[in-house]
Amino acid sequence: MTVSAESCEEHDSLLLAAQKMHDLRIRRLVVVNEKRQAAGIVALADISRVNPELGGLVLEGINRPVPVESRLEGMSTC
Helix, strand or coil: CCCCCCCCCCCCCCHHHHHHHHHCCCCCEECCCCCCCCEEEEEEEHHHHHHHHHHHHHHHHHCCCCCCHHHHHHCCCC
C-alpha cells in the first residue's frame, strides 16, 4: 500500500499550513516547490517556535476527539 504525504507549497502562508495540519490532524507537512519536488518539512514545533498561540490552536485540533462515525469509516463488515 502506498500513502502520499500531505504537503503544502513553498509560497503558502504559515497560517495556511497550520490550518491544513489542524484539519487533517497531522504534525508535519512536506513543503514542495513549483515542480512538486520536496523542498523541506514544516512541523508543528516549527510553527510553535514562531507563533506559540497558533501552534497551540493546531495542537488543540490534532488532539480533539474523533467522531465515532469517522472511526468506523473504512471498516469492513463481517
